[in-house]
Amino acid sequence: MKITSIKTHLCHNAGHRYWIFTEIHTDEGITGVSEVGMNQEKTVATAIGSLAEYLLGKDPTRIEEHFEKLYRTGYWVGTIRCTAISAVEMALWDILGKSLGVPVYRLLGGPTRDQIAVYAHVVPEGEGTRSQKLAQGAKLMVERGYRAVKMDPFGRDYRRGVSDPHFPPYIKETEHFPNQVIDLACQDVGAVREAVGPNVDIMVDFHGKLSPANAIRLGETLEQFRLLFIEDPVPPENVDGLVLVSRALSTPVCAGERLVTVYGFRELLNKQAVAVINPDVTNVGGISEARKVAAMAKASYITVAPHNPNGPLATAASVHLAASIPNFLMLERRGLIEDVARADEVGSPPLQMQDGKLLLPTGPGWGVELNAEALARYANQEFSSEPL
Numbered sequence: 342m343k344i345t346s347i348k349t350h351l352c353h354n355a356g357h358r359y360w361i362f363t364e365i366h367t368d369e370g371i372t373g374v375s376e377v378g379m380n381q382e383k384t385v386a387t388a389i390g391s392l393a394e395y396l397l398g399k400d401p402t403r404i405e406e407h408f409e410k411l412y413r414t415g416y417w418v419g420t421i422r423c424t425a426i427s428a429v430e431m432a433l434w435d436i437l438g439k440s441l442g443v444p445v446y447r448l449l450g451g452p453t454r455d456q457i458a459v460y461a462h463v464v465p466e467g468e469g470t471r472s473q474k475l476a477q478g479a480k481l482m483v484e485r486g487y488r489a490v491k492m493d494p495f496g497r498d499y500r501r502g503v504s505d506p507h508f509p510p511y512i513k514e515t516e517h518f519p520n521q522v523i524d525l526a527c528q529d530v531g532a533v534r535e536a537v538g539p540n541v542d543i544m545v546d547f548h549g550k551l552s553p554a555n556a557i558r559l560g561e562t563l564e565q566f567r568l569l570f571i572e573d574p575v576p577p578e579n580v581d582g583l584v585l586v587s588r589a590l591s592t593p594v595c596a597g598e599r600l601v602t603v604y605g606f607r608e609l610l611n612k613q614a615v616a617v618i619n620p621d622v623t624n625v626g627g628i629s630e631a632r633k634v635a636a637m638a639k640a641s642y643i644t645v646a647p648h649n650p651n652g653p654l655a656t657a658a659s660v661h662l663a664a665s666i667p668n669f670l671m672l673e674r675r676g677l678i679e680d681v682a683r684a685d686e687v688g689s690p691p692l693q694m695q696d697g698k699l700l701l702p703t704g705p706g707w708g709v710e711l712n713a714e715a716l717a718r719y720a721n722q723e724f725s726s727e728p729l
């Protein structure tokens with residue numbers, strides 16, 4: 342079997358981003374598909390196209406060899422190239438699964454579990470104060486079947502230039518961090534805890550905005566809510582900052598969504614800077630690299646909660662990853678009705694959820710295909726690219 346062509350599609354995701362889909366065609370009529378996510382989507386699409394020069398005419402089943410060569414010959418490697426390599430690597434796994442007639446997780450020695458626990462994002466819903474709206478948003482997610490939710494304590498829209506009346510429009514690690522911000526964040530998380538009860542897991546994502554000192558101040562006040570984890574309490578560049586926060590709190594700390602390859606995770610894991618890592622299969626280097634990172638984490642009893650604010654194929658690939666590693670914790674999923682509806686329209690058959698868990702797809706490869714009609718409907722729509 343030989344690779345004959347590579348095609349990339351940008352598909353509007355019903356929110357403020359594109360899903361980046363890749364198709365790799367072969368001379369045996371098997372097409373592998375994948376999805377990656379990043380805010381510089383046009384640049385990523387170009388980067389994926391640039392890998393064709395190496396891949397055309399190659400045997401698509403030699404996945405590990407292709408990863409290594411694409412990584413090493415890149416010379417300048419970074420998140421964009423690793424995201425492009427992830428797109429290729431995952432499409433190759435889909436081809437291999439389809440050529441052998443089995444789901445990818447079978448090829449990886451799985452499944453390690455039959456259902457994949459997921460969590461959804463809390464966004465404000467209805468009327469009232471911000472805390473009341475968040476509580477209603479969390480309740481809605483529980484009504485839709487989720488058993489775990491994640492929230493941002495600093496207001497949903499601060500990054501989009503719409504300042505929440507409660508919070509400064511920008512919170513940076515070097516800034517003064519008023520007690521009022523801590524009190525309001527605490528109020529919001531408390532309202533969500535009260536709304537969902539003691540048995541629904543809550544995670545809080547600081548989105549890498551605070552200094553270690555401020556993250557500890559806020560983290561200490563949130564201990565009472567028995568969070569599953571606090572995510573990205575400090576910016577990701579300095580692992581020692583994470584170590585300070587982790588050692589100061591009893592709440593587990595999670596980080597890693599912006600890191601790529603085993604080398605990116607090396608220091609974080611060697612220092613046991615966190616209790617949970619959240620690699621994203623669409624950036625880290627694909628399925629094999631995510632599994633290697635998970636294996637490194639396993640050696641330190643660190644669990645894996647894959648980052649996945651993505652669409653249907655990335656979610657499917659993350660499910661296969663989760664089904665193939667022993668130290669899986671929980672998978673992120675966009676749970677808003679419009680997000681799930683768009684994903685179910687573009688990816689077919691849609692993933693099924695029961696009791697807050699996604700069921701394993703049973704078809705060959707990912708078990709989820711791109712719906713060409715839906716893809717054409719949402720391709721290249723106007724959008725405004727925004728950070729993170």
Ligand SMILES: [Mg+2]
Nearest residue numbers: 546572573598
């Ligand atoms: Mg995050």
